[in-house]
Amino acid sequence: MSFSAPGTKIVNEQTDVLLVDQFLNWKKENENCSAKTVTKYRKILEQLGTYLDGQYLGATLGTLEQFTGGQLHRMGYSAASRKVAVAAVRGFYKYLRQRQHIRTNPAHDLVYPKSGKRLPRAMGLHSAEAILLQPDLDTFGGIRDSAMLALLLGCGFRVSGLCDLNESNLVWYKHQGADRLAIRLQEKGDKERMVPVPSEAMLLLQAYLGHPDLQGIDRLLDDGDQVLFVNLRNRHIPEWDYRGELRRLSTRAVDRMIKYYAIAAGVPEDQAHPHALRHLFGTELAESDASTLQIQSLMGHADPKTSAIYTHIAMRKMTNVLDKGNPLGKISTPVSALLREMQKGGAL
Incomplete structure (x- = not known):
């Protein structure tokens, strides 16, 4: 029988706490994790440390399941909140395994709790108009935001598809003697589709592309293409590396942008997300007598049953x-x- 030397447990606990700090700093510096998320993760990992009596490195899959399941439930965590907890725990132990602090990852098979899926809150035309009129068109950032909002609302893009756009995705063509724009994009499952762009969104996008501030930004990619929508600052990237793919605007930034303008416009917060704009796009197509197949094509639905939902909610x-x-x-x-x-x- 072996015995630990006096003070060994205290030293181990201090070391384990230090590993939590190192993990959270890594999340912040390398994954650009928001301060809010870091705070949530810290609280969860500190609660885990209390549950494990400070011995993070001795955790097993069973103890982690008990903590993220029954323990957090008794502490008042909802299923949705426990999903965040599982993400924190899985990320922490993956970090420890990659840096060889542990031989095996006990959280590798830790599953996320199931929770009901909320239906999206519908946004009305009045709310969409109020958000669209918020950006300041006297600034480069405002013109960029207006162009993105117009594409989300006028084309029903998913925010991931919008952020992934490059200039080569823009297709110019003639329609009834006038210049028109279509956008070729890939979204869920790498499915490609071509979507015509409303004239209003086309004009805002042209204003963005022609802005002198954009000309001074290095958006060039390795294949010769150029990032379409750029971020304006990133304090985590050295100035000399701040180019090309690193200039691409993130989905998280677009989420924050929509929330910011929605709050400024007095739009309810549960409508302040990109899917509310996409949901309105589908609803208005149905109100305008578009067929299920046309809605499916424009919105990029894999299953026509998904598109049929919008014909069912065409209330006007x-x-x-x-x-x-x-x-x-x-x-x-x-x-x-x-x-x-x-x-x-x-x-x-």
């Missing part, structure tokens, strides 16, 4: 049909007189 079109054909409108009812008065007064 269905309301007009209902008002014309509704049997209650063709007979006398207990509220018919009241209804006529309300209609005369503009209440309905």
Whole structure:
């Protein structure tokens, strides 16, 4: 039987805590992890350290499952919050294994908890208009943001597809004697599609491409192409390396941009995300009598059943049909007189 020397446990605990600090610094410096995420991860890993009595390196898959499952549930964590916890734990132990602090990764098979999927909150045209009018067109950043917002709203792009665009994805062509623009993009599953661009979005994109500030940015890629939408600053990258692919705007930055403009416009926060714009695009297509196949093509849906959802929520079109054909409108009812008065007064 072997015994640990006095003070060994204290030293090990201090070493393990230091490893947490090293991991979080690495996340911040190398993965550009936000301060908010680092704070969340730190809290979770400190709670894990308490649960493990400070012995991070002695964790097993079983103890990690118990912590991210029952323990966090009893502490009031929802399934969605426990997903963040699993991500923190998996990332931490992957980091330890890569740096050979542990021989095997106990979190390798740690699974994420299942949680219900929330339906997207629909955004109305009024809210979309309010967001679109927020960027300052007297600045280069404002013109860039306006062009991106117009493409998200006017073409229904996913934010990942928007950020991945290069200049070679822009296809100019003639339509009824006028110059028009289409964009060839790849999104989910590397599926490629060509989407015509509304004239409003085309003009904003031309203003962005012609801006003198863009001309001074090195966007050149190794294959000779150029990044389309650029970030304007990144304090984590040395100035001499700040070029090419490193100038590409991230999806996280676009999420933050939309949230910023939505709050400034007074739009509810649960609508302040790129998918709300895409959702509105699909809904308006359905309201305009686009077929399911046309919606599928424009939105890049793999399954036509997904596109059919938008035809089911085209409420304005269905309301007009209902008002014309509704049997209650063709007979006398207990509220018919009241209804006529309300209609005369503009209440309905």
